[in-house]
Amino acid sequence: MALATRGLAILLAALCLFAGRSAWAATYSADVIDGSYRDCRIIWSGDRITVSFTVDFKDASGNMAGRTFLSRGIVIYSYDSAAKPMLPAAAIVSINGTERSNMAVADDFTLAYAAAAYPRAHWMNARAFTAKVIADLYMGTSNYWPAVSVQAANMATGSWDPVLARTGALYIGPNMSGCRTIDPAKPPPSPVTTEIKVTAPDWDLGELERGKETTRTFATDAQRLCFSYDAKYIEYDKYLISVSNRNGVADNKFLLVNAADGSETVPYTLSFTGGGAPMALPSINGLPLTLGKSGRTCLTPTFKAWADAKIKGGDFSDALTFTITTQS
Incomplete structure (x- = not known):
């Protein structure tokens, strides 16, 4: 019997926080x-x-x-x-x-x-x-x-x-x-606080098979996590993306929780491509995120979930919050 997962929702994404060289004889x-x-x-x-x-x-x-x-x-x-x-x-x-x-x-x-x-x-x-x-x-x-x-x-x-x-x-x-x-020896960072707007869909993993790994990739524009921003100074800051979730983490995996029985959980991981190097989550620290000069960057998510062979059926969900910060 298969399990159904619904409403793996992104609650919100987040705010962006928002800097010489010398030919002197010596400093x-x-x-x-x-x-x-x-x-x-x-x-x-x-x-x-x-x-x-x-x-x-x-x-x-x-x-x-x-x-x-x-x-x-x-x-x-x-x-x-x-x-x-x-x-x-x-x-x-x-x-x-x-x-x-x-x-x-x-x-x-x-x-x-x-x-x-x-x-x-x-x-x-x-x-x-x-x-x-x-x-x-x-x-x-x-x-x-x-x-x-x-x-x-x-x-x-x-x-x-x-x-x-x-x-x-x-x-x-x-x-x-x-x-x-x-540090004035480094190129200056952006002189403005760049506002980043996020389009965050709900991801429905569909049915999960017991005792097996389920992989789902969401590649259409409507299914991707997208950021829009004024790109004028975007290249002068380095960004990090971090993710927190409602249900917590166990063994370095996020958890889907059964709506009817909170003790029933399905561990899962999330990875993104499209914003620089591939990003595997959860991560203790934020991961580097490259925001392109076009003013819009979209990430393609891949979920991997592991449903135990003896887990009860039901609706499982989690909520993810994405935060973007500048890297100091």
Whole structure:
């Protein structure tokens, strides 16, 4: 006698959460700041950008990567419309109201600091203090990436090599909130929160034979799990897909439960193709998901279920919840 399964429903899919390189002679890192960046704000107007934030500089002693302190530094990373490094045409940077005296440029960043020949209060302060930083950038074009990165640093004497804050760089844009930090040595992530809409069907596995493995693949458009989104920045984030279910997991398999008798269960697994490498579920951690540039990505599901030879007949079901997150 066969078993019938109905209403293997997707309850909902989920939300998407939503970042240099250097030709400088050398860069170093140390615990330049205490904690991270805060009070982060940005004003975006045409080809002009103003970024402000607060940061607590630590005492430079012991945080110079073995070098001798010259001044505090502020490193600016800006990008063209394809997220490649692009230096601003001009930059005015101040710490607690005092402008920097010197600027230097590399292939992928601009550096504000002070030099002994042109000393500046606050910039030359090697002791611990709280700094209000304001960076006014003139990009020279309106065709640029809608976010910038700014990193606190200490400057060393002699070669003026920057000692970068190990915390990373503040990453901020007009469509972002809070004070996000990134590794500026890597390409920046998407500057916007991409909304992902999900089309999630109900999958009916039909009749399951006792004592045998049943495999079902759903390949038509109406049967696939599909994601739609604005693809403008989709390639700049990496995504993970994870799945939870109503009935729990046993021996690394999801469970279908008999509607009339909760003690009667049928274990099953789920795999997807179509979003990068094949994905086998359940998985303790999220699995990589590639979202294509077309603005729509669909996954083809395959279910494998194992009904015990002595299990009772009835209607078996489960509910799955899919969650998409950005990979940090």
